[in-house]
Amino acid sequence: MAAARARGNRMDKRAAARYPYAMSSPELATLLLPFASGALRLPETGRALFLRAEPAAELAALGGRLLCVQGFRPTFAALEAAGFAAAPEASGEGYDLALVLLSKHKAAALGDLADALGRLAPGGLLVAAGRGDTGAQAILKKLRAACGEAAELSKNHCRVAWLRSAETLPPELAAWTADAAPRAVAATGAVAAPGAFGWDKIDAGSRLLAESLDARIKGRVADFGAGWGYLGREILARCPNVRSLDLIEADHAALEAAKRNVAPREGVALDFLWRDAAADRLGPYAWIVSNPPFHAGKGGDPEIGRAFIRAARRALAPRGRLLMVANRHLPYEATLTQAFRAVRVLAEASGFKVIEAET
Numbered sequence: 473m474a475a476a477r478a479r480g481n482r483m484d485k486r487a488a489a490r491y492p493y494a495m496s497s498p499e500l501a502t503l504l505l506p507f508a509s510g511a512l513r514l515p516e517t518g519r520a521l522f523l524r525a526e527p528a529a530e531l532a533a534l535g536g537r538l539l540c541v542q543g544f545r546p547t548f549a550a551l552e553a554a555g556f557a558a559a560p561e562a563s564g565e566g567y568d569l570a571l572v573l574l575s576k577h578k579a580a581a582l583g584d585l586a587d588a589l590g591r592l593a594p595g596g597l598l599v600a601a602g603r604g605d606t607g608a609q610a611i612l613k614k615l616r617a618a619c620g621e622a623a624e625l626s627k628n629h630c631r632v633a634w635l636r637s638a639e640t641l642p643p644e645l646a647a648w649t650a651d652a653a654p655r656a657v658a659a660t661g662a663v664a665a666p667g668a669f670g671w672d673k674i675d676a677g678s679r680l681l682a683e684s685l686d687a688r689i690k691g692r693v694a695d696f697g698a699g700w701g702y703l704g705r706e707i708l709a710r711c712p713n714v715r716s717l718d719l720i721e722a723d724h725a726a727l728e729a730a731k732r733n734v735a736p737r738e739g740v741a742l743d744f745l746w747r748d749a750a751a752d753r754l755g756p757y758a759w760i761v762s763n764p765p766f767h768a769g770k771g772g773d774p775e776i777g778r779a780f781i782r783a784a785r786r787a788l789a790p791r792g793r794l795l796m797v798a799n800r801h802l803p804y805e806a807t808l809t810q811a812f813r814a815v816r817v818l819a820e821a822s823g824f825k826v827i828e829a830e831t
């Protein structure tokens with residue numbers, strides 16, 4: 473917790489009151505179901521690993537024996553605040569228990585299962601759960617096909633499966649690991665991990681926003697929600713007067729890809745910050761460029777985009793400007809006009825709008 477504070481991970485009270493990210497999910501409740509029902513017991517000794525971890529009071533009994541792996545910064549911060557040992561990437565092996573919350577992206581979920589199985593000691597317990605509507609059944613079916621019988625339960629429209637790891641790892645795991653690794657994004661020369669935003673093609677909204685980037689964007693600049701670095705690359709290519717560029721991204725894997733994809737330009741101080749753009753203290757910037765997220769879990773949620781707009785306002789210097797793109801149907805106008813002195817639409821095309829707002 474103290475470490476989190478030292479990294480500037482404080483959220484002010486007003487921001488916390490309107491915070492858009494839910495910190496526990498129905499799949500978490502389902503993951504813990506076999507323990508709650510008495511079918512399984514938490515190990516009294518040995519170490520445990522939790523991939524895509526969310527805070528769960530039920531796991532506090534594992535204390536320092538549990539490593540929570542979470543690459544999404546807001547959830548990582550919530551884990552640390554709840555007292556769990558957390559890291560953005562998995563490490564170590566010989567674990568006795570591995571818990572996995574399944575990504576809704578199949579390749580990422582199978583990659584996590586391969587990672588968890590590879591880190592378990594022989595005979596160690598794997599417990600994995602995911603939502604039915606994001607394909608958990610198909611993923612767990614693949615797990616069963618590779619590893620043999622698994623016990624299963626369904627609840628909350630979610631499914632949980634568990635099994636003991638064998639002495640010899642199934643051959644399928646190598647392919648699952650390879651499929652989850654960063655790969656080329658078509659026609660860009662960039663790489664991104666499957667499941668990250670825009671991992672298979674450049675987003676049409678981001679492309680439209682890039683067309684509005686020019687010499688007016690100058691001084692200290694940030695990209696809020698930088699992804700694998702598409703807009704960062706465009707800012708460096710199109711904006712000669714930029715002096716520094718902070719790429720701010722909550723998804724650790726996407727930021728690691730951005731480090732590979734965005735080459736520094738002479739005279740520009742380039743930084744890659746694993747931060748929660750909606751909550752962490754950032755800035756002051758002369759310009760913020762953003763294609764804000766509009767998903768938390770499944771389905772759209774404009775409150776996340778609104779939180780980005782309010783956060784951008786807080787992080788901008790006097791007379792600073794936000795340049796953002798959004799789906800035309802997303803209702804951001806009221807938030808923009810409340811937070812900013814002047815708001816105008818710069819471009820509209822293919823269902824997107826590019827908006828410029830001045831403090």
Ligand SMILES: C[S@@+](CC[C@H](N)C(=O)[O-])C[C@H]1O[C@@H](n2cnc3c(N)ncnc32)[C@H](O)[C@@H]1O
Pocket residue numbers: 546669670675678695696697698699700701702703720721722723726747748749750751763764765766
């Ligand atoms: C619509 S995508 C845009 C990505 C990239 N800028 C582009 O144009 O391709 C939004 C990005 O915001 C990131 N994101 C979501 N919540 C965030 C948060 N609280 N703080 C920072 N980044 C966040 C997502 O991981 C995603 O990469």
